[in-house]
Amino acid sequence: xxxxxxxxxxxxxLAATMAMSACGTRSDPATSSSNDVKVAKIGVxxxxxxxxxxxxxxxxxxxxxxxxxxxxxxxxxxxxxELDAQDDQATPDVGKNAATKLAxxxxxxxxxxxxxxxxAQSVQPVxxxxxxxxxxxxxxxxTLTKGAxxxxxxxxxxxxxxxxCTTDDVQGPFAAKYLYGEGIKKVATIHDKKAYxxxxxxxxxxxxxxxxxxxxxxxxxxxxxxxxxxxxxKVKGSSPDAVYYGGEYPQAGPLSQQMKAAGLNVAxxxxxxxxxxxxxxxxxxxxxxxxxxxxxxxTDTLESAKTFVxxxxxxxxxxxxxxxxxxxxxxxxxxxxxLKTSLANASDVKSALPATVxxxxxxxxxxxxxxxxxxxxxxxxxxxLTVYKVTDGxxxxxxxxx
Amino acid sequence: xxxxxxxxxxxSLGALYALIAxxxxxxxxxxxxxxxxxxxxxxxxxxxxxxxxxxxPGESLSIWMLPIMLIGGxxxxxxxxxxxxxxxxxxxxxxxxxxxxxxxxxxxxxxxEFVRLFFGRxxxxxxSKRAIPFPQIEYVTGEAFNIGGVTIQRAALFTxxxxxxxxxxxxxxxxxxxxxxxxxxxxxxxxxxxxxGINVDKIIMVAFALGAALAAVAGLAHGLRYTNIxxxxxxxxxLKAFTAAVLGGIGNINGAVVGGLVLGVVESMATFIxxxxxxxxxxxxxxxVLLILVLVFRPQGLLGARVVDRA
Numbered sequence: 001x002x003x004x005x006x007x008x009x010x011x012x013x014l015a016a017t018m019a020m021s022a023c024g025t026r027s028d029p030a031t032s033s034s035n036d037v038k039v040a041k042i043g044v045x046x047x048x049x050x051x052x053x054x055x056x057x058x059x060x061x062x063x064x065x066x067x068x069x070x071x072x073x074x075x076x077x078x079x080x081x082e083l084d085a086q087d088d089q090a091t092p093d094v095g096k097n098a099a100t101k102l103a104x105x106x107x108x109x110x111x112x113x114x115x116x117x118x119x120a121q122s123v124q125p126v127x128x129x130x131x132x133x134x135x136x137x138x139x140x141x142x143t144l145t146k147g148a149x150x151x152x153x154x155x156x157x158x159x160x161x162x163x164x165c166t167t168d169d170v171q172g173p174f175a176a177k178y179l180y181g182e183g184i185k186k187v188a189t190i191h192d193k194k195a196y197x198x199x200x201x202x203x204x205x206x207x208x209x210x211x212x213x214x215x216x217x218x219x220x221x222x223x224x225x226x227x228x229x230x231x232x233x234k235v236k237g238s239s240p241d242a243v244y245y246g247g248e249y250p251q252a253g254p255l256s257q258q259m260k261a262a263g264l265n266v267a268x269x270x271x272x273x274x275x276x277x278x279x280x281x282x283x284x285x286x287x288x289x290x291x292x293x294x295x296x297x298x299t300d301t302l303e304s305a306k307t308f309v310x311x312x313x314x315x316x317x318x319x320x321x322x323x324x325x326x327x328x329x330x331x332x333x334x335x336x337x338x339l340k341t342s343l344a345n346a347s348d349v350k351s352a353l354p355a356t357v358x359x360x361x362x363x364x365x366x367x368x369x370x371x372x373x374x375x376x377x378x379x380x381x382x383x384x385l386t387v388y389k390v391t392d393g394x395x396x397x398x399x400x401x402x
Numbered sequence: 403x404x405x406x407x408x409x410x411x412x413x414s415l416g417a418l419y420a421l422i423a424x425x426x427x428x429x430x431x432x433x434x435x436x437x438x439x440x441x442x443x444x445x446x447x448x449x450x451x452x453x454x455x456x457x458x459p460g461e462s463l464s465i466w467m468l469p470i471m472l473i474g475g476x477x478x479x480x481x482x483x484x485x486x487x488x489x490x491x492x493x494x495x496x497x498x499x500x501x502x503x504x505x506x507x508x509x510x511x512x513x514x515e516f517v518r519l520f521f522g523r524x525x526x527x528x529x530s531k532r533a534i535p536f537p538q539i540e541y542v543t544g545e546a547f548n549i550g551g552v553t554i555q556r557a558a559l560f561t562x563x564x565x566x567x568x569x570x571x572x573x574x575x576x577x578x579x580x581x582x583x584x585x586x587x588x589x590x591x592x593x594x595x596x597x598x599g600i601n602v603d604k605i606i607m608v609a610f611a612l613g614a615a616l617a618a619v620a621g622l623a624h625g626l627r628y629t630n631i632x633x634x635x636x637x638x639x640x641l642k643a644f645t646a647a648v649l650g651g652i653g654n655i656n657g658a659v660v661g662g663l664v665l666g667v668v669e670s671m672a673t674f675i676x677x678x679x680x681x682x683x684x685x686x687x688x689x690x691v692l693l694i695l696v697l698v699f700r701p702q703g704l705l706g707a708r709v710v711d712r713a
Contacts, residue, residue, distance in 0.1 A: 049518075049531055050531065050532070051532050051533065051632070053531055053532060054532060193683070219682050219683075220682060220683040221682060222682075222683075222685075222686065224637075224638045225638070226624070226628045226635060226638075226639075227411075227415050227627075227628070229411040229414075229415065229670070230408060230411050230412070230415075230669065230670040230672070230673050230682055230685065231673070231682040233404060233407045233408055233411055233670075233673070234404075234673045234682065237404050250532075250533060253533075253630075254533075254628055254629065254630065257628075257629050258628070261546055261555050262546065262553050262555070263546060263548065263553045278532065278533075281535055282533055282535065282629070282630055284535070284538075284629055
């Protein structure tokens with residue numbers, strides 16, 4: 001009797017779980033292929049669920065848009081391009097599994113992703129081992145392209161890895177120069193102990209000190225925490241003029257809110273990881289005056305981005321393109337541009353991979369974010385950054401430079 | 403001055419742990435089950451309160467919404483807790499100890515995913531896959547009090563007051579009412595209690611409901627204090643509250659309250675440890691060092707498990 005009931009309970013749970021997972025996969029945008037044209041897949045590895053999904057879904061949609069346009073215009077004759085989007089949940093392990101899955105698919109020509117530098121570290125070796133080109137729209141950690149000694153002895157880490165955004169060794173100093181120029185001499189730093197946050201704070205600290213500023217306190221937080229009051233009280237004791245945070249908006253928003261609530265009424269500044277409308281939503285009304293640097297010039301003011309923005313709106317995606325939409329669109333188009341030469345006389349995707357990598361390294365075209373091309377390390381040649389300031393509940397561009 | 407500030411931070415954080423820890427301890431005291439899904443009950447309390455606020459038209463931030471949200475959160479949390487007890491734990495009551503423990507972990511994952519996938523699908527409700535801003539009710543949120551350089555946030559004060567009221571209520575309930583005494587009897591010896599005419603199934607349900615109601619208070623307090631809630635907020639909070647319950651002596655209600663407050667204060671005070679091992683990065687390390695020390699030198703917890711040992 002008891003066993004019988006257990007079985008019923010177990011079956012109910014199982015059925016419910018299966019029903020749920022079915023709901024989860026139904027909305028996959030990839031469409032089925034037809035027979036006579038050859039299929040090449042462009043993969044996406046990004047957080048499609050979880051806290052950072054606002055950014056990840058924008059990446060997926062923008063790549064989807066680029067692929068649809070390429071198919072419509074028949075950019076790669078004789079080939080039909082398809083999207084294969086994988087969720088990395090912003091976690092290195094999950095990202096590695098996603099990369100392994102894509103690497104095992106012989107029709108994958110390239111991958112756009114990841115969002116997080118920490119995930120990229122575990123995805124790079126897998127895709128590189130399979131010879132699949134990877135273009136990240138959002139990884140800003142300098143070691144991904146130039147290796148561990150990026151400042152003293154840069155050496156290309158993976159020949160298959162490229163990125164369309166600029167790096168933290170440019171972004172951190174840019175923020176430092178901006179703050180120092182605004183008359184802020186004492187800054188406390190906080191980071192979340194992840195590759196991105198730590199690297200950003202290190203680059204900022206070095207540049208701010210050499211500009212003549214003082215780092216009055218350096219703290220860290222645990223990204224799973226909700227309560228930052230202990231850290232804030234500690235930082236408040238050193239009375240900084242601003243707080244520089246290395247990390248992403250799910251923690252930065254509440255951190256800013258709790259800072260102001262605890263009476264530490266100075267601006268919080270962060271990198272591209274906090275530049276998202278969700279940051280303001282989480283940080284609330286007191287976030288006015290908070291600052292963020294982000295890669296490139298503001299998307300909505302760029303002449304080149306206008307077509308992208310209007311096409312994206314016309315396509316009717318549910319989620320906004322986010323901070324990296326235009327970079328993902330350019331990354332996907334860089335792959336497609338490479339395919340134009342590499343797939344022209346190729347019989348299958350696998351044998352054309354080395355040619356694809358080589359072709360991507362040589363691309364040069366005008367993308368949504370401006371001219372797109374890569375240097376000898378796989379970094380973008382465009383190193384433009386913008387400082388944004390929260391003004392009346394919106395990110396407003398304050399200064400663009402390089 | 404910073405010492406006092408960190409004490410206040412620690413106490414208000416600890417009050418949240420304590421409210422959740424009571425649920426672990428009450429259930430453990432009666433059925434010897436570590437209900438790892440209790441952190442999710444706390445999360446559902448927060449989402450229940452938010453749902454009620456969303457359902458009442460007008461987006462009112464009046465203080466009168468607070469009791470309505472509290473009742474909504476409690477109904478949701480208690481309902482889910484009773485449902486899990488009935489569906490997941492009762493069929494396993496005579497199974498080996500490990501079976502309900504694993505089940506509890508399964509229930510925890512199920513509840514998280516359920517909220518993540520389905521809360522946002524209700525028309526008019528925000529997407530639950532990411533953090534949702536929580537309504538900032540007047541008087542209990544807003545500008546902090548400043549007493550001699552020590553900042554006390556209103557929501558932190560609300561948590562402390564809520565803990566005091568709940569602890570007082572619990573004391574009266576367990577020691578002065580028939581139901582409370584029946585709980586004590588069941589915790590000491592369920593078989594004899596049953597012979598004395600106590601409905602043990604009912605008492606177990608009361609234990610789950612009691613824990614869930616307090617967790618709902620914590621869920622509401624969390625929303626007010628940290629201004630947003632998300633589907634996975636119960637995981638770490640539940641883990642910390644479980645630690646607090648063990649620290650105070652699992653099975654002992656007073657112990658859960660003391661354990662929660664001590665854990666909160668230790669986490670905050672860890673910022674004073676100088677040098678490499680100090681600062682906020684090491685706060686969890688020091689909290690768990692304390693737990694290990696207590697378990698080594700006083701395995702029954704700070705106040706000691708009051709339950710008669712039946713193992």
